[in-house]
Amino acid sequence: MSAAIGCVDGSWSWRYAQDFSTVANVVQASVNSVASLWHSTEAKVAKDSFSHRSSHQVMVTRSPNHMWAISCSTVSARRS
Structure with a gap:
């Protein structure tokens, strides 16, 4: 899926769509890292x-x- 789908050439959203896509990927990666870290920490809790x-x-x-x-x-x- 391309970040430019549905955008009009020359519009503000078209020019910055790639930047927003990159930021979204970084944020998603951060959320996944935190969730993964939390899950692995929870699994190590013992009585x-x-x-x-x-x-x-x-x-x-x-x-x-x-x-x-x-x-x-x-x-x-x-x-x-």
């Missing part, structure tokens, strides 16, 4: 390792029965 977890998550991981322990201490405190 937190054990060293990146909060102290609460570490406690829960170490003590699988933590809810049982908390409920027992609550019942014992009420009976006292």
Whole structure:
């Protein structure tokens, strides 16, 4: 497809059609580059390792029965 299709010789749009076409190609290439970079960055996101977890998550991981322990201490405190 030519950039000059539908233009009248000597008109402003005909004289600058090629320039606009080049600018459009550069802008399109930039958009594609950004989209490609964003997509590749998103694909590399991983779950937190054990060293990146909060102290609460570490406690829960170490003590699988933590809810049982908390409920027992609550019942014992009420009976006292």
